[in-house]
Amino acid sequence: MADLRVCVIGTGAMGTDHIVRINTRMSGAGVTAIVEPDANRAAAALVHAPEAKQFPNISDAIASGLIDAALVATPGAFHEEVLLPIIAAGIPVLCEKPMTPDVASALRVVAAEAAGGKKIIQVGFMRRFDEGYIELQKQILGAQLGELLALHCAHRNPSVPEWYGNDMLIADSVSHEIDIVRFLTGSPIVSAEVKQLKRNKLAPERLNEPILVLLETESGVIATVEMNVSVQFGYQVITEAVFQKGVSEIGRSNGMTTWEAGRSSTAEHVSYLTRFARAYDDEIQSWINAARIGQLGGPNAWDGYMSVAVVEAGLKSLHSGAKELATYATKPAFYN
Numbered sequence: 001m002a003d004l005r006v007c008v009i010g011t012g013a014m015g016t017d018h019i020v021r022i023n024t025r026m027s028g029a030g031v032t033a034i035v036e037p038d039a040n041r042a043a044a045a046l047v048h049a050p051e052a053k054q055f056p057n058i059s060d061a062i063a064s065g066l067i068d069a070a071l072v073a074t075p076g077a078f079h080e081e082v083l084l085p086i087i088a089a090g091i092p093v094l095c096e097k098p099m100t101p102d103v104a105s106a107l108r109v110v111a112a113e114a115a116g117g118k119k120i121i122q123v124g125f126m127r128r129f130d131e132g133y134i135e136l137q138k139q140i141l142g143a144q145l146g147e148l149l150a151l152h153c154a155h156r157n158p159s160v161p162e163w164y165g166n167d168m169l170i171a172d173s174v175s176h177e178i179d180i181v182r183f184l185t186g187s188p189i190v191s192a193e194v195k196q197l198k199r200n201k202l203a204p205e206r207l208n209e210p211i212l213v214l215l216e217t218e219s220g221v222i223a224t225v226e227m228n229v230s231v232q233f234g235y236q237v238i239t240e241a242v243f244q245k246g247v248s249e250i251g252r253s254n255g256m257t258t259w260e261a262g263r264s265s266t267a268e269h270v271s272y273l274t275r276f277a278r279a280y281d282d283e284i285q286s287w288i289n290a291a292r293i294g295q296l297g298g299p300n301a302w303d304g305y306m307s308v309a310v311v312e313a314g315l316k317s318l319h320s321g322a323k324e325l326a327t328y329a330t331k332p333a334f335y336n
């Protein structure tokens with residue numbers, strides 16, 4: 001079977017990481033096209049994909065006949081305008097999270113895909129491909145430790161770039177926990193409540209953080225999420241699951257431990273790109289395999305919409321300080 005010819009749209013941090021991944025570590029695919037308005041970023045990306053052709057927009061890339069699939073890694077605000085021509089062309093797409101920035105646009109994407117009659121969108125919630133989360137989901141489903149009572153999640157970044165604004169705490173960062181809590185519990189989130197923790201004076205002035213987000217599922221599980229983007233020491237994503245008869249934890253670094261001068265220390269990640277490197281690889285390889293036979297799996301556009309709906313409740317709570325309910329549109333039969 002011929003290799004899948006992939007167009008990467010948006011070649012910033014994530015897009016370039018995916019180009020390197022596809023062209024060096026994945027099998028069955030190659031990057032044949034890119035779309036990137038920033039000339040410097042395009043040039044830097046093309047170093048990793050010397051065969052690829054650059055197009056001014058996704059429609060021209062599709063019209064060229066040079067691509068079989070698309071990987072969207074523009075900022076979320078541009079996802080809808082890139083996704084709609086892809087959906088019209090009916091080609092498989094991996095769209096980075098968040099699928100879109102708000103509920104109205106997420107529902108437009110869902111409606112367009114459903115009208116096309118074929119599931120072609122996978123959303124980039126790569127944590128669903130992380131070994132730790134997969135093992136924890138199995139443990140929850142197996143119920144060896146009894147019923148799941150609560151989840152405690154910590155999502156910590158050393159620092160964030162200057163374009164990272166306060167709403168991004170929820171829309172860009174907690175959106176990962178929003179998806180993974182539903183993945184782990186198998187139950188939709190019904191409310192989000194944001195508490196301000198004592199402010200870290202090392203945080204940039206525009207950010208009011210860390211925050212604690214309480215996500216409650218329909219099944220009655222509360223997940224606490226400490227969202228903290230100025231921890232200085234490294235990048236850490238830890239999840240503790242509290243059961244009736246025990247507790248499990250995933251996400252501790254398994255980096256090298258060094259004993260020196262009366263102390264021991266273990267190497268910690270400093271970026272999501274290494275913490276989730278294996279998960280990104282497994283996510284993209286499984287997408288490539290599925291796209292080649294025309295049967296996408298993984299988180300779909302409805303999962304993308306479900307998370308956007310909770311992000312909206314979370315943003316409301318970030319501003320109101322109150323617990324806000326998440327409400328959902330009726331699921332189209334297409335997604336059953």
Ligand SMILES: NC(=O)c1ccc[n+]([C@@H]2O[C@H](COP(=O)([O-])OP(=O)(O)OC[C@H]3O[C@@H](n4cnc5c(N)ncnc54)[C@H](O)[C@@H]3O)[C@@H](O)[C@H]2O)c1
Pocket residue numbers: 009010011012013014015035036037038041072073074075076078096097098124125126172272
């Ligand atoms: N899954 C994850 O863990 C993860 C991690 C980081 C980022 N992301 C997501 O990946 C996406 C990209 O994030 P990033 O950190 O790489 O951002 P980035 O700013 O580094 O890169 C985005 C690139 O898209 C380009 N761009 C903007 N509008 C465009 C358009 N209309 N067409 C083509 N290119 C366009 C920009 O010039 C830029 O080079 C976002 O949706 C983000 O939330 C996901």
